[in-house]
Amino acid sequence: MKIKDRLEFNNKLKPVCLKPENFVRDAINIMSEKNIGSIMIANEDNTIAGIITERDLLKKVLFKKMNPDKTRLSEVMTTDLKVAKENDDLLDWLRIMSNERFRHVPVVDKDQKIIGIMSQGDFVSYTWPELLSRMKENVKATFDSGYQIVFIVFAMLAYALIVSWIL
Ligand code: AMP
Numbered sequence: 001m002k003i004k005d006r007l008e009f010n011n012k013l014k015p016v017c018l019k020p021e022n023f024v025r026d027a028i029n030i031m032s033e034k035n036i037g038s039i040m041i042a043n044e045d046n047t048i049a050g051i052i053t054e055r056d057l058l059k060k061v062l063f064k065k066m067n068p069d070k071t072r073l074s075e076v077m078t079t080d081l082k083v084a085k086e087n088d089d090l091l092d093w094l095r096i097m098s099n100e101r102f103r104h105v106p107v108v109d110k111d112q113k114i115i116g117i118m119s120q121g122d123f124v125s126y127t128w129p130e131l132l133s134r135m136k137e138n139v140k141a142t143f144d145s146g147y148q149i150v151f152i153v154f155a156m157l158a159y160a161l162i163v164s165w166i167l
Protein backbone atom coordinates (compact mmCIF):
# COMPACT_ATOMS: atom_id res chain seq x y z
CA MET A 1 0.00 0.00 0.00
CA LYS A 2 1.19 3.49 -0.88
CA ILE A 3 1.49 6.22 1.74
CA LYS A 4 -1.05 8.38 -0.08
CA ASP A 5 -3.65 5.57 0.06
CA ARG A 6 -3.43 5.36 3.81
CA LEU A 7 -6.46 6.75 5.61
CA GLU A 8 -4.47 8.19 8.54
CA PHE A 9 -2.28 10.10 6.12
CA ASN A 10 -5.18 11.72 4.30
CA ASN A 11 -7.19 12.46 7.43
CA LYS A 12 -4.31 13.99 9.33
CA LEU A 13 -4.46 17.70 10.06
CA LYS A 14 -1.89 19.83 8.29
CA PRO A 15 1.34 19.35 10.25
CA VAL A 16 2.54 22.14 12.50
CA CYS A 17 5.94 23.38 11.44
CA LEU A 18 8.35 25.77 13.09
CA LYS A 19 11.18 27.85 11.69
CA PRO A 20 14.89 27.22 12.35
CA GLU A 21 15.06 30.48 14.32
CA ASN A 22 12.30 29.42 16.73
CA PHE A 23 13.38 28.37 20.21
CA VAL A 24 13.33 24.82 21.55
CA ARG A 25 10.74 26.05 24.06
CA ASP A 26 8.30 26.66 21.15
CA ALA A 27 8.67 23.05 20.04
CA ILE A 28 8.22 21.75 23.60
CA ASN A 29 5.03 23.80 24.00
CA ILE A 30 3.47 22.56 20.76
CA MET A 31 4.55 18.94 21.24
CA SER A 32 3.08 18.93 24.76
CA GLU A 33 -0.15 20.70 23.84
CA LYS A 34 -0.78 18.56 20.78
CA ASN A 35 0.62 15.38 22.29
CA ILE A 36 2.93 14.73 19.33
CA GLY A 37 6.42 13.27 19.24
CA SER A 38 8.03 15.47 16.64
CA ILE A 39 7.95 18.79 14.85
CA MET A 40 9.19 19.51 11.38
CA ILE A 41 11.20 22.64 10.78
CA ALA A 42 10.42 24.44 7.54
CA ASN A 43 12.24 27.05 5.47
CA GLU A 44 10.40 30.16 4.29
CA ASP A 45 9.30 28.39 1.08
CA ASN A 46 7.92 25.42 3.06
CA THR A 47 10.76 23.10 2.03
CA ILE A 48 11.94 20.87 4.84
CA ALA A 49 14.89 22.15 6.88
CA GLY A 50 14.94 19.61 9.71
CA ILE A 51 13.12 17.68 12.39
CA ILE A 52 13.16 17.66 16.15
CA THR A 53 11.79 14.70 18.10
CA GLU A 54 11.45 13.75 21.77
CA ARG A 55 14.76 11.89 21.42
CA ASP A 56 16.52 15.12 20.41
CA LEU A 57 14.99 16.96 23.35
CA LEU A 58 16.35 14.28 25.65
CA LYS A 59 19.79 13.71 24.14
CA LYS A 60 20.67 17.12 22.78
CA VAL A 61 18.88 19.51 25.11
CA LEU A 62 18.28 17.88 28.51
CA PHE A 63 21.40 15.71 28.59
CA LYS A 64 23.64 18.60 27.53
CA LYS A 65 21.86 20.97 29.91
CA MET A 66 21.01 23.42 27.14
CA ASN A 67 18.51 26.13 27.94
CA PRO A 68 15.34 25.55 25.86
CA ASP A 69 14.46 29.24 26.12
CA LYS A 70 17.76 30.30 24.57
CA THR A 71 18.54 27.44 22.20
CA ARG A 72 17.37 27.84 18.60
CA LEU A 73 15.93 24.85 16.78
CA SER A 74 18.64 25.24 14.13
CA GLU A 75 21.21 24.27 16.81
CA VAL A 76 19.61 20.94 17.70
CA MET A 77 17.42 19.82 14.78
CA THR A 78 18.40 16.87 12.62
CA THR A 79 19.15 18.10 9.12
CA ASP A 80 20.45 14.93 7.51
CA LEU A 81 16.92 13.75 6.82
CA LYS A 82 15.32 10.74 5.16
CA VAL A 83 12.14 11.91 3.46
CA ALA A 84 9.39 9.94 1.76
CA LYS A 85 7.21 10.60 -1.26
CA GLU A 86 3.44 10.04 -1.30
CA ASN A 87 3.79 7.18 -3.77
CA ASP A 88 6.35 5.27 -1.67
CA ASP A 89 5.37 1.92 -0.23
CA LEU A 90 4.45 1.96 3.47
CA LEU A 91 6.15 -1.32 4.28
CA ASP A 92 9.44 -0.21 2.69
CA TRP A 93 9.45 2.76 5.06
CA LEU A 94 8.56 0.63 8.05
CA ARG A 95 11.60 -1.50 7.26
CA ILE A 96 13.89 1.53 6.81
CA MET A 97 12.72 3.14 10.07
CA SER A 98 13.19 -0.08 11.96
CA ASN A 99 16.69 -0.70 10.52
CA GLU A 100 17.90 2.87 10.92
CA ARG A 101 16.26 3.53 14.29
CA PHE A 102 14.06 6.55 13.76
CA ARG A 103 10.28 6.76 14.09
CA HIS A 104 9.25 9.70 11.93
CA VAL A 105 9.36 10.32 8.23
CA PRO A 106 8.40 13.64 6.64
CA VAL A 107 6.50 13.25 3.38
CA VAL A 108 7.47 15.81 0.72
CA ASP A 109 6.59 16.62 -2.87
CA LYS A 110 9.01 16.69 -5.80
CA ASP A 111 10.27 20.14 -4.73
CA GLN A 112 10.96 18.94 -1.18
CA LYS A 113 7.96 20.94 0.12
CA ILE A 114 6.30 19.46 3.18
CA ILE A 115 3.05 17.54 2.65
CA GLY A 116 2.81 15.66 5.95
CA ILE A 117 4.52 13.29 8.34
CA MET A 118 4.13 9.61 9.10
CA SER A 119 5.18 8.16 12.43
CA GLN A 120 6.01 4.55 13.21
CA GLY A 121 2.72 4.46 15.15
CA ASP A 122 0.79 5.29 11.97
CA PHE A 123 2.57 2.47 10.15
CA VAL A 124 1.98 -0.01 12.95
CA SER A 125 -1.77 0.65 12.90
CA TYR A 126 -1.60 -0.55 9.30
CA THR A 127 0.66 -3.52 9.83
CA TRP A 128 -1.06 -5.07 12.88
CA PRO A 129 -4.33 -5.99 11.14
CA GLU A 130 -2.26 -7.06 8.13
CA LEU A 131 -0.07 -9.23 10.37
CA LEU A 132 -3.07 -10.81 12.12
CA SER A 133 -4.73 -11.70 8.85
CA ARG A 134 -1.48 -13.29 7.58
CA MET A 135 -1.18 -15.27 10.84
CA LYS A 136 -4.74 -16.53 10.38
CA GLU A 137 -3.92 -17.65 6.83
CA ASN A 138 -0.75 -19.42 8.03
CA VAL A 139 -2.57 -21.23 10.83
CA LYS A 140 -5.29 -22.30 8.39
CA ALA A 141 -2.70 -23.51 5.86
CA THR A 142 -0.82 -25.43 8.57
CA PHE A 143 -4.04 -27.00 9.79
CA ASP A 144 -5.07 -27.94 6.25
CA SER A 145 -1.71 -29.57 5.45
CA GLY A 146 -1.67 -31.30 8.89
CA TYR A 147 -5.13 -32.64 8.17
CA GLN A 148 -3.89 -34.05 4.86
CA ILE A 149 -0.96 -35.82 6.54
CA VAL A 150 -3.31 -37.43 9.11
CA PHE A 151 -5.55 -38.54 6.27
CA ILE A 152 -2.62 -40.08 4.33
CA VAL A 153 -1.32 -41.94 7.43
CA PHE A 154 -4.84 -43.18 8.18
CA ALA A 155 -5.27 -44.37 4.55
CA MET A 156 -1.92 -46.20 4.64
CA LEU A 157 -2.86 -47.94 7.90
CA ALA A 158 -6.22 -48.95 6.49
CA TYR A 159 -4.55 -50.26 3.34
CA ALA A 160 -2.00 -52.27 5.39
CA LEU A 161 -4.80 -53.75 7.51
CA ILE A 162 -6.87 -54.75 4.48
CA VAL A 163 -3.84 -56.26 2.70
CA SER A 164 -2.81 -58.27 5.81
CA TRP A 165 -6.44 -59.42 6.26
CA ILE A 166 -6.69 -60.60 2.62
CA LEU A 167 -3.34 -62.40 2.74
P1 AMP B 1 12.85 9.32 16.55
O1 AMP B 1 13.04 7.86 16.79
O2 AMP B 1 11.98 9.60 15.35
O3 AMP B 1 12.45 10.08 17.78
O4 AMP B 1 14.28 9.89 16.09
C1 AMP B 1 15.52 9.43 16.56
C2 AMP B 1 16.59 10.32 15.96
O5 AMP B 1 16.53 10.28 14.52
C3 AMP B 1 16.44 11.80 16.33
O6 AMP B 1 17.74 12.38 16.42
C4 AMP B 1 15.68 12.40 15.16
O7 AMP B 1 15.95 13.77 14.96
C5 AMP B 1 16.22 11.57 14.00
N1 AMP B 1 15.21 11.40 12.95
C6 AMP B 1 13.87 11.32 13.08
N2 AMP B 1 13.28 11.19 11.89
C7 AMP B 1 14.26 11.16 10.97
C8 AMP B 1 14.29 11.04 9.54
N3 AMP B 1 13.19 10.91 8.82
N4 AMP B 1 15.51 11.07 8.92
C9 AMP B 1 16.65 11.19 9.64
N5 AMP B 1 16.68 11.31 10.98
C10 AMP B 1 15.51 11.30 11.65
